[in-house]
Amino acid sequence: MQNSRKQKLMIVLFILFGSAVTVGLVLYAFNQGLNVFFTPTEIVDGKASTGQNIRIGGMVKQGSLVKDGLKGAHIEFVTTDFNEEIPVAFTGVLPDLFREGQGVVADGYIDADGVFQATSILAKHDENYMSSEVKAALEAGAKKQTKAAVNL
Amino acid sequence: MIPELGNFALMLALCLASLQAVVPMAGSFTNNQLWMSLARPLSSGLWVFMVLSFSCLAYAFLHDDFTVAYIARNSNTLLPVYYKFAAVWGAHEGSLLLWVLILATWGYAVSLLSSNLPLDILARVLSVMGIITSGFLAFLLFTSNPFERLLLNAPTEGTDLNPLLQDFGLIIHPPFLYMGYVGFSVAFSFAIAALLTGRLDAAWARWTRPWTNAAWAFLTCGIALGSWWAYYELGWGGWWFWDPVENVSFMPWLVGTALIHSLAVTEKRGVFKSWTVLLAIAAFSLSLLGAFIVRSGLITSVHAFAVDPARGIVLLTLLLLIIGSSLVLYAIRAPVVMGTATYGSWSREVFLLINNIILVVATAMILLGTLFPLIHEAIYGEANRVSIGAPYFNALFLPLMALLAMFLGLATFSRWKKTSLDYFKQQTGKLLLAAVSLGIVIPFLVTAKVNMGAMFAVILALWIIGSIAKDVVSKARNKQNLLAGLRSLSLSYCGMQVAHFGFAIVVLGICLTSHYSVEEDVRLATGESISIGKYEFRFDGVVEREGPNYTANSATIQVFQNGEEYLTMHPEKRIYHARGDVQTEADIQIGLFRDLFTALGDPRGDDAWVVRIHVKPFVIWIWMGAFIMALGGITAILDKRYRSKKLVNSPVLEAGVMQPVLEH
Numbered sequence: 001m002q003n004s005r006k007q008k009l010m011i012v013l014f015i016l017f018g019s020a021v022t023v024g025l026v027l028y029a030f031n032q033g034l035n036v037f038f039t040p041t042e043i044v045d046g047k048a049s050t051g052q053n054i055r056i057g058g059m060v061k062q063g064s065l066v067k068d069g070l071k072g073a074h075i076e077f078v079t080t081d082f083n084e085e086i087p088v089a090f091t092g093v094l095p096d097l098f099r100e101g102q103g104v105v106a107d108g109y110i111d112a113d114g115v116f117q118a119t120s121i122l123a124k125h126d127e128n129y130m131s132s133e134v135k136a137a138l139e140a141g142a143k144k145q146t147k148a149a150v151n152l
Numbered sequence: 153m154i155p156e157l158g159n160f161a162l163m164l165a166l167c168l169a170s171l172q173a174v175v176p177m178a179g180s181f182t183n184n185q186l187w188m189s190l191a192r193p194l195s196s197g198l199w200v201f202m203v204l205s206f207s208c209l210a211y212a213f214l215h216d217d218f219t220v221a222y223i224a225r226n227s228n229t230l231l232p233v234y235y236k237f238a239a240v241w242g243a244h245e246g247s248l249l250l251w252v253l254i255l256a257t258w259g260y261a262v263s264l265l266s267s268n269l270p271l272d273i274l275a276r277v278l279s280v281m282g283i284i285t286s287g288f289l290a291f292l293l294f295t296s297n298p299f300e301r302l303l304l305n306a307p308t309e310g311t312d313l314n315p316l317l318q319d320f321g322l323i324i325h326p327p328f329l330y331m332g333y334v335g336f337s338v339a340f341s342f343a344i345a346a347l348l349t350g351r352l353d354a355a356w357a358r359w360t361r362p363w364t365n366a367a368w369a370f371l372t373c374g375i376a377l378g379s380w381w382a383y384y385e386l387g388w389g390g391w392w393f394w395d396p397v398e399n400v401s402f403m404p405w406l407v408g409t410a411l412i413h414s415l416a417v418t419e420k421r422g423v424f425k426s427w428t429v430l431l432a433i434a435a436f437s438l439s440l441l442g443a444f445i446v447r448s449g450l451i452t453s454v455h456a457f458a459v460d461p462a463r464g465i466v467l468l469t470l471l472l473l474i475i476g477s478s479l480v481l482y483a484i485r486a487p488v489v490m491g492t493a494t495y496g497s498w499s500r501e502v503f504l505l506i507n508n509i510i511l512v513v514a515t516a517m518i519l520l521g522t523l524f525p526l527i528h529e530a531i532y533g534e535a536n537r538v539s540i541g542a543p544y545f546n547a548l549f550l551p552l553m554a555l556l557a558m559f560l561g562l563a564t565f566s567r568w569k570k571t572s573l574d575y576f577k578q579q580t581g582k583l584l585l586a587a588v589s590l591g592i593v594i595p596f597l598v599t600a601k602v603n604m605g606a607m608f609a610v611i612l613a614l615w616i617i618g619s620i621a622k623d624v625v626s627k628a629r630n631k632q633n634l635l636a637g638l639r640s641l642s643l644s645y646c647g648m649q650v651a652h653f654g655f656a657i658v659v660l661g662i663c664l665t666s667h668y669s670v671e672e673d674v675r676l677a678t679g680e681s682i683s684i685g686k687y688e689f690r691f692d693g694v695v696e697r698e699g700p701n702y703t704a705n706s707a708t709i710q711v712f713q714n715g716e717e718y719l720t721m722h723p724e725k726r727i728y729h730a731r732g733d734v735q736t737e738a739d740i741q742i743g744l745f746r747d748l749f750t751a752l753g754d755p756r757g758d759d760a761w762v763v764r765i766h767v768k769p770f771v772i773w774i775w776m777g778a779f780i781m782a783l784g785g786i787t788a789i790l791d792k793r794y795r796s797k798k799l800v801n802s803p804v805l806e807a808g809v810m811q812p813v814l815e816h
Contacts, residue, residue: 007497022513025548026520033521033544037537055539068757073675092673093753093764096725096734107541136537 035107039137041144043110044084050110057105057137061085065100079104079116081141086110090118103138155220158208159299162249165201165256166289168194172259172282176275180348188275192263195278198285199260202253209249209298210240219306222246222298228312228730230701238323239313244447244463245298247326251443252288254327254334259285262338262363269359276345277338284337287470295463312701312730321381325374329401332371333439336404338363339411340436343429344478347485352429357419360432362789364415365647368408369785375401376778384740389671389749389766391774394545399522400442403515407435410511412785413504421501421568423493426486427508433482437475438515444471445522496570503563510556517548557612557659560652561587561619583622587614599668609663616656620649644791651784654777661773668769673753677760684767687748688712691763694752702726704737707752707761711741723752723763738764747771 035055038048048054056079064078074091077100088106098104098121108118172194179187209222213236218224226243227236241247259281266274292298342360346352378401383391392398411431417424444467495501521540528538565571565579591611595603627645628637670684676691683689692708704724711719724737738751746769753762 018509022517025551026517029517029544029547030540032547033541035539035541037539053541055537067754073673073753073756073762093751093762096736098754 037137039141040079040081040084040086041141043086043116048110050112053107053109055105055107056086056088056116057103058086058141059138060098060100060102060104062101079106081137083141083144086116087114088116088118090121092121095121154208154215155212155217155299155301158205158212159297161201161205161208162289162293162297162299165198165205165252166286166293168198168201169256169282169286169289172198173279173286174282175279176282177279180272180275180279183272185271188271191275191278194282195256195259195263198282199256202256206240206249206253209246210237213237213240216310218308218310219301219303220298221300221302224302224307224310226313227310228701229309230730231310231313231318232700234323235313235318239317241326242313242317242322245292245296247330248288248292248296248447249298250326251330251334252285252292254330255281255285255288255337258335258338262341266359273345273349273351273359276348277341280341280344281337284341284474287474291463291466291470295466310730312728315702315726315728315731315733315735316385318728319381319385321377321385325377325381328370328377329374332367332369332374332408333401333404333442335363335367335370336408336432336436336439338367339432340478343432344481346429347481347488350485350488352418352425354419354422357415357428358794361412361415361419362794364408364412364432365785365789368405368412369782369789371401371405371408372778372782372785375405376775376782380775383771384738386736389738389751389764389768391771394521394542396522397442397446399518399545400438400445403518403522404435404438404442406511406515406518407431407438410508410515411435413507413511417501417504421493421495423495423501424505424508426482429486430482431508433475433478437471437478438519440471440474444468495568498566498571498573498576500563500566500568500571503559503566506559507556507563510552510559514549514552517552518545521545521548553659554608554612557616557655560655561612561615564616564619564623564652579622580619583618584615587611587618590614603667606664606667609659609667613656613660616652616659620653620656624649642791642793644788644793647784647786647788647791649784650787651781654780654782654784657773657777657780659777661770661775661777664770665768665774669766669771671764671766673762673764675756675760675762677758682765684765686714687718687767688715689750689763689765691761693759694755694761697724699726701730702728702735705752707750707763709739709750709763709765711748719748721748721750723750725752742772744772745769 035053036048037055037057040056040058042048043056058079058081061078061080064076066076070076072091073093074089075094076087076089078085078087080086088108090106090108105122106116106118107120107122108116111117172191175187175194176191179185179190212220213223213227214233216223216227216229216236218227222243222245223239226246227239231239239246241250259278262281263274263278266277269277339360342356342363346356375398378398379391382393383389411428414424414428414431418428444464447463447467521544525537525539528536561583562576562580565576567575588611591614592607595606595610599606624638624641625634627641628634631637631640672682672684674682676682678691678693681688681690688711690710690712692710694705694707697704697706704726706722706724709721709723710717711721713719719741721739721741723739726735726737727733728735736751736753738749740750741748746767749764749766749768751764753764755761
């Protein structure tokens with residue numbers, strides 16, 4: 001009896017310990033992998049802090065893409081939600097469907113100069129598809145724009 | 153005409169499936185032999201009509217019948233004939249047809265290979281499969297009919313198949329994956345039948361095991377093929393992205409792996425019974441969840457083809473009905489199938505329990521990471537989106553797998569009921585020492601650098617492989633010579649060791665390629681070159697080239713090994729005429745110890761292009777290991793004890809009595 005009770009206690013302790021470790025790990029991992037989505041307007045409003053890993057989405061502004069004359073595989077462009085604009089810098093290969101005037105989603109962080117340093121630019125997978133995040137961002141941006149116009 | 157025939161066959165199939173869902177089940181409750189014996193002919197009839205329907209769609213595809221809306225959207229006269237055939241499952245409707253065809257095929261296979269199954273069990277198993285099939289057939293017919301016609305203004309040319317899918321991968325990846333997903337419906341049906349009868353014994357586990365292994369082996373191949381396809385077709389040089397759609401295929405695999413192990417305990421020792429049933433339900437439920445997530449448009453990704461909320465709702469209802477009713481049944485009936493055997497603290501049972509806990513925890517954290525963005529959006533609204541990236545999954549998954557690998561080596565030596573700690577020490581002491589020292593020395597000698605991650609991986613792999621070798625030799629040694637000894641080993645034992653060996657190979661592949669890959673995205677003008685290790689890549693410019701249904705910018709990259717000319721590579725950027733889609737076609741030289749990967753990026757003025765150049769050691773080991781694991785699963789199925797007609801342990805079954813037999 002004594003023995004089986006001890007065994008039960010061990011099992012309970014083991015489960016408690018296991019769950020504690022798991023919860024701790026999950027929280028740690030969330031911290032690592034969680035990207036909050038921001039629109040250019042929200043970034044200009046200062047909602048995202050500098051250096052934090054975030055995801056942004058918007059349109060690639062027409063005529064803003066600079067490829068030539070920069071060092072190596074570096075590029076720069078401007079992303080907009082038709083209300084505010086954020087400059088983006090990236091080094092690497094652009095996805096096939098990256099175009100000016102099309103939606104874009106990028107992961108990265110904002111540096112001290114207010115430039116979004118993209119670590120990855122997400123590929124859209126087909127011509128018709130616009131990421132629903134970008135769609136929502138653009139709608140919000142456009143709404144704000146009209147509101148501002150009305151307030152004038 | 154042919155499409156109408158296909159549609160008609162589909163309707164007949166639905167009728168047969170509904171009959172199969174109801175009649176044998178009713179027969180099993182009223183002990184009506186005739187009704188129960190209808191299960192077999194019904195499932196063969198269902199299969200025949202599904203094959204007919206599928207053939208009709210394939211025929212229409214091959215004959216460019218663009219009056220069928222689905223074909224007009226997903227094919228083109230210029231498409232090569234093998235892609236026309238594969239395009240049958242290139243989008244939502246057709247792939248769902250393939251899904252149901254495969255479901256019917258599994259049911260037919262059960263009816264063919266079940267001569268040792270008592271009639272009432274067979275009737276219930278096939279009935280449950282009939283219920284699932286009717287649900288999906290109704291969904292197919294009423295919301296996603298692939299035979300729908302464009303009677304007015306039928307186009308003379310189709311809009312072509314998505315170029316991403318114009319690849320050998322499309323021909324084989326979805327069928328394998330679906331064979332796996334849908335294959336778990338058999339284990340699920342066996343579990344439901346066991347709950348209904350209240351009879352869950354060693355014989356039950358023995359019937360279920362080969363089916364589970366088969367589904368698992370297919371799913372393993374399907375996932376590996378998908379990952380390989382992503383590696384060479386998407387042009388990013390990665391092989392796993394923790395993309396939601398990858399995750400939903402991976403979760404049933406993890407739970408299926410747990411199920412295979414837990415079934416072993418249920419068969420050999422008669423414990424973990426209700427847990428096994430729960431895993432069987434979970435494996436198939438996660439497959440259905442995957443189908444729902446991919447097809448509802450909830451998550452946008454390369455696979456999410458049907459962005460139609462109405463379909464999503466129907467599918468969600470179907471999903472909730474199947475999962476909900478099976479869980480309710482489980483809650484009511486699980487206490488009936490409890491096992492009561494005991495086992496000691498270092499027994500094989502405990503090791504398999506640890507395996508199950510690790511796999512289920514891994515599944516839970518993947519599920520959390522996959523669904524969290526959806527839950528967050530539902531609570532905080534569309535404007536406050538979050539996404540969960542690879543760091544989350546890596547931070548949780550890799551330690552869990554390391555733990556799994558450690559226990560795997562130890563568990564190889566464990567015995568049922570009880571193993572003494574001294575025995576472990578005696579068996580593993582030298583092995584552990586050897587694995588650790590070799591694991592530290594070998595990577596250092598080869599690369600002359602200290603890399604903790606790679607060393608740890610080599611140690612784990614050597615630890616697993618060493619324990620397998622030691623165990624096989626000690627089991628085979630008792631015979632007069634080693635060969636005779638090896639021959640005397642049972643196929644299910646061999647299958648287990650082969651699969652575990654494959655796991656070690658996957659561990660090596662993943663860790664070594666992650667730690668030793670060199671990945672460069674560089675801007676190169678014609679004539680410029682870049683050196684990576686002993687390789688030098690010289691960019692020799694881009695020329696235009698015409699393909700059958702595309703125009704390509706084809707680059708020439710000359711590779712030198714130790715200064716000598718070695719190989720010429722031609723990565724391409726293709727523009728497909730029909731839709732104007734741009735597609736990156738990587739050029740990869742595959743090697744046993746390293747892959748050379750080149751992909752063409754975008755032009756950057758004056759002859760210069762951005763080029764992606766990777767040297768990836770051991771990357772092929774990932775897929776090799778996965779296929780070895782699948783091979784292990786298949787080997788175990790061939791064990792003769794699954795084919796024996798005798799029903800050991802279950803004398804009651806032969807009498808064909810209906811009352812539930814409770815375990816004591």
